[in-house]
Amino acid sequence: LKEPHDVKDKAGAIELRIQPNTVQNLVVFDHVYFKYRRQPYSRSLRDCTFVVPENTTTAIVGVTGSGKTTVSRLLFRFFDVDDGAVRVGGYDVRDVTQKSLRAQIGCVPQDVVLFNDTIIHNIRYGRLDATDEECWEVARKAKLDQLIEQQLDGMNTVVGERGLKLSGGEKQRLAIARCMLKDTPILLLDEATSALDSATEQAVQTALANLRENRTTIVIAHRLSTIRHANQIVVLEFGKLVEKGTHEDLIKIPNGKYRDLWEKQQRGIDVDLHSTSSDDNSSSSS
Template sequence: MFRPYRGRLALVGLLVAASSLVSVVSPFMLREILDTAIPQGRTGLLSLLALGMILTAVVTSVFGVLQTLISTTVGQRVMHDLRTGVYAQLQRMPLAFFTRTRTGEVQSRIANDIGGMQATVTSTATSLVSNLTAVVASIVAMLALDWRLTAVSMLLLPVFVWISRRVGRERKRITTDRQRQMAAMAATVTESLSVSGILLGRTMGRADSLTKSFADESERLVDLEVRSNMAGRWRMSTIGIVMAAMPAVIYWAAGLTLQTGGGAVSIGTLVAFVSLQQGLFRPAVSLLSTGVEMQTSLALFQRIFEYLDLPVEITEPERPVALGTVRGDVRFDGVDFAYDSKDAPTLQEVDLTVPAGGSLAVVGPTGSGKSTLSYLVPRLYDVTGGRVLLDGVDVRDLGFATLSRAVGVVSQETYLFHASVAENLRFAKPDATDEELETAARAAQIHDHIAALPDGYDTLVGERGYRFSGGEKQRLAIARTILRDPPVLILDEATSALDTRTEQAVQRAIDALSEGRTTITIAHRLSTIRDADQIVVLDAGRIAERGTHEELMRRDGRYAALVRRDSRPARTAAEAEAAEVPETEAGEGAEPEVVGGTGDGRAPASGTARTPGDLAPVVP
């Protein structure tokens, strides 16, 4: 992921190396000041060396700022690429992935996991190179000053490395648990604080229990955060204490060397060495801490790359077939489909042809594969056997852009973004004019309602469109599809959740949308599909019957049974109402009774006439 920025990274490496080399020059100048310039009273050399130390500090600081600027820019670009890559990967995932994955889990990986990687990506890599270069340069300079003191300084380094690796492994394990807990909390928030979640929680009286459940999740996260921050803290503190005590050890070692006759160490060399050693400790400790942070970050990288490494099941063809004007001829050729290779097939040996401009209705009991069949045309799923053809071309050979322009879907669950009405409609056609929006809304019979809103087409629809009724949302979805103007239209139980009156209004909008298009309708309410050119009855994934409404009714088979079942509740209600209304005792010619009479048979002018039948109880 860093490869596209290797030029800038090379520049960072040069700045790091130059900064490290310049910084180790300062102790050598300090030695010359203490051993030569001051004892010999060479004022000119002293001034030159002092100026050199100041310039060294200035150059090191400038190099550090430039290095930070470039490395942070590169790191943020990599973060951007990573976020975009994960989002694009998820956009390519099949619908099945989202049916088995909680939305909050996906959001947590993009927000929390990638956010947690930011420090590693933006600064850790640079810190690693910088500190490693500083450590190497300092050790080389220390050897040049005195190899014996350098050997004493390096004795405990392997122990420090071992401690830091153990701390890193411990933090990695805790970080994995922490990120998993954060994902669980995000999923809880997404589900329980959505509009649907709030409605369910309050109507079920579960607000307090949901709050307690969230508090328990948060309590577990608190424990993991404390454990993550304290993991290895005492061991790393021990390293700091030992490194802080090392100057005393160096002075002691220099004194022993002098007493044993091993060769005198000058005051300038000793001070310069301690200065280098102190300069070594900072990057050394930072390097060990960086190692710990990198091991910890591996837990985050693993969670992110679990998504990036997911196989993309529905892919764009390498050489997509170009379709000119799409006629809309749809054909299912020996189609088989199963959601999982271990599961029983959902569809088997389905052969259907819907000519351009024709209409197909698919009915059947729940679980018969109706919706699944409609998902295969826009490639929300790919067939496991056979082919789905659009104008004679396998849909798997068409580009996604071509397919999305050719096939429009209006489903039962209408999704609207938390944006204005106009923005929701323009999701189908970003460059649509206001006139085109109005024309589409009029065709969907929703324009008058939008125009009556305080802000008209600029009105916010609210979370998931909850400011609108079910029928209004459905008509907005239809207007959105009209704006896209697809030659093939999939209607997946688009009116099944609506009341009869609203259904009639939506059905008129659907009729306007369907005109001149190839239409495949998945329906529970059979009254909406009687005029279809072809009706197919699915049962356990197989075609049980096919024909027009009249043909299937004459056969008196499965379809006729479904029609009778569909119409039975209405008949029963009518019969019940008729049974509740008694006939008049006086016969057909009976005079109506007068409400509010005077008692002598005369009706006052303000009285209301009614028949005995009006006294019957009302049947809902």
């Protein structure tokens, strides 16, 4: 919030409309360099290059400060790159309107924003003109139907300030339902870091699988066990892409960064992979 925001639509910016099966690599980071103004001598991303093919899942991995959150911010064009380019749907994000760009990307954030309102109104925030039937459909796909049916007021149950009447897993599934309703071709998932019991974890993962279907997905990963089946894993360290491949590829690399993180998590060693507001090389952000 303290960063100056001077990203503006350029004259003649086009409206981005992504049509299925028209662009092979739906998201491209092309030799991206970026640093925050408050850290002019410390780059948050350095020569970062990767592509996300249509209808695949790419996971972004790295310890706190590696640049994971910076990737998501540049994807939404909250900031402009210093060098290189971010392309979505074949277009440099600087050549399209910000509103149309962000309309193509759904987001399930790490910390879900809920209003002191009913379940259905919190879901409908994903698309304000959605019908009750459409809200119910995504609620079922997000595995919220059992929760709703247990409530005396059903979909009209008020969730409380910031969703205090809901558990962590229920909040996540409500955010998933909201994102399903928005129905975007690109999806950004910032994994929740809180531990869930096995039944809740299974419900959340099933809901996420339903959400990812026929979508191009980028996951900011904190628990490596949840991204084993990603089509591609991108490993960042100090803003530099150091490894890229599938889980099976990366765990075979001797002394590899991903392999080290994986083995530590498997042994129960606490490794800080969280993305926070201070997720870059110093104290501002990633």
